Amino acid sequence: MTITGDHLTLRCGLCSSPTTERQLTAAGQQACATCLKSMQLCDYCDLPTAAAAPTDDHGDLCVVCTNTLGLYPCDECPTLIGHGDTCSVHSALRPPTFTCDHCRTQRTNETASLATHERKFCNACVGAFHLCEDCNLFDEYSTAFDDNNSTQAFCNGCACDHGYYECQRCERLIYQGDYCTIHIDQAAYDAIHSYNFKPEPIFHGTGPRYLGMELEINVPRGQLGECIDDATGALGELGYLKEDGSIDHGFELVTHPMSYRWALESFPWHLLDNLQAKGCTGDGIGLHVHISRAAFANSFHVYRWMKFVYRNASDVQILARRQSSYAAFDDHERVMVKETCKGERIPPRSLAINTQPEDTLELRVFASSLDIGQVQAALAFADASVSYTRDLTISDLAQRGGWNWHSFTRWLLTRPKYSPLTRELESLACAC
Structure with missing residues (x-):
């Protein structure tokens, strides 16, 4: 510059x-x-x-x-x-290379086989792995599952996503039950009947007021065969086992009709303790009690009984230990009880009282349980509520509070045979 x-x-x-x-x-x-x-x-x-x-x-x-x-x-x-x-330019001219994630060797002029967890396998190693038929990737943990005698291969991730789990005796993946078809004890599983199974009733005790119990039971995986044997052995001709869609893994224990007194004295109550000791529960499922229609004096008696149950919904639900859409207390149904008793309408079966069975009325309100006291209290309430409403008069209803829960519990105190119900109500009151 x-x-x-x-x-x-x-x-x-x-x-x-x-x-x-x-x-x-x-x-x-x-x-x-x-x-x-x-x-x-x-x-x-x-x-x-x-x-x-x-x-x-x-x-x-x-x-x-x-x-x-x-x-x-x-x-x-x-x-x-x-x-x-x-x-x-020069990368396109060079042969492809990758490092095998199994043998850690760099491979040239070879297409990698894709595996789960974003791994790549060479041709020499891929033969040791299985190809998952769902995600189409290789995995060393793929296992064949047995379903209707057919086999496929899934990696662990896809098997889990689709709800498969291992047979209790081998590594085959199954979708339901405890065992694959190779290891299943078919005789034990035959004891669980289909949902629609309905044998001819066998009556026990003195009628006409009979109760039939449906107790839904969850069974731990690996215990199903043993629990089936326990239940069928203890029940004998008194009852049977059924499938039920609300039970993920287990069965529904169904009894033939029993009178209330006979049930307290003769039902194998120790079975509930045995099943509970094996890890069985009633969590999230139900206990239903069928009451024979013959136990009611007439349609007015049915009306009074249904009204009593619906009018005391909150107290019944406390006793039952659940509120469920499968046992709904519907205000509209309470108002329409008269029409139902006259046979002018057929309400849904999923209400607190299912009126659809031809020979019984089904009280669906109770939570399932393997506690003997709670199950006995459910049977006691079914029997006592029918007995209580049988002779109620207009004066009882209009002047003496016959519809009220307090009137019913006061009536119970004078009838010692319903002590399982009284004890359960006292226990619930203390818990509150």
């Missing part, structure tokens, strides 16, 4: 000739118009550069931007690439 008179003269940093241009190159040098014409612009910083190198994705870059971005020339051409990469 020189000063001539009042003018400042710049010199080109490339050819040293005087220039009035004030354009700097990417390297920070002054450049004359002649030199600028021979330069190209860096595609990253937009400044003129005497030496620009091509890249795969950034365009042509000056030396400064190349260093800033950490790029290097390809081993086989001037194309700038990231460290350890290969330019697109």
Whole structure:
């Protein structure tokens, strides 16, 4: 740079000739118009550069931007690439390589087989693995499952997603039950009848007020065969076992009709203790009590009984230990009880009282339980509520609070045979 008179003269940093241009190159040098014409612009910083190198994705870059971005020339051409990469031209010419995640060997000219957990296997290793028929990936933990004598292969993740689990005696995956078809004790499973099974009733005790119990029971996996044997052995001709859609793994214990007194004295109550000791529960499922229609004096008696149950919904639900859409207390149904008793309408079966059975009325309100006292209290309430409402008069209802829960519990105190119900009510009152 020189000063001539009042003018400042710049010199080109490339050819040293005087220039009035004030354009700097990417390297920070002054450049004359002649030199600028021979330069190209860096595609990253937009400044003129005497030496620009091509890249795969950034365009042509000056030396400064190349260093800033950490790029290097390809081993086989001037194309700038990231460290350890290969330019697109020469990478396409090279054979594919990958490292097998099983033997850790780098493989060339071979297509990797994809496996679960984002792994890749070489041809030599993939034969030791199974191809999952759901996700189409290989996995060393794939296991065949048995379903209607057919086998497939699933990885653990897909098997779990579809609800499969291992047979208790081998590694085959099954969808229901405890055992695959190879290991199942078919005789034991035949004891669980279908949902629609309904044998000819065998009556026990003195009628006409008979109760039939349906007790839904959850059974731990691996215990089903043994629990079936316990239940069928203890019940004998008193009852049988059925499937039920609300039970994930277990059965519904159904009794033939029993009088209340006979049930207290002769039902094998020790069975509930035995099943509970094996881990069985009534969690999330129900206990239903069928009451013979012959137990009611007439349709007016049915009306009084249904009204009593519906009018005391909150107290009944406390006793029953549950509120459920499968045993609903519906205000509309309470209002329409008279029409139901006359046979003018058929309400849904999922109400607190199911009136659809031909020979019984089903009280569906109770939570299942393997506690002997709670189950006996359920039977006691079914029997006592029918007995209580049998002789209620208009005066009892209008003047003496016959509909009230308090009147019913006071009536219970004079009838010792319902002591299981009285004890349960006292226990619930103390708990509150």
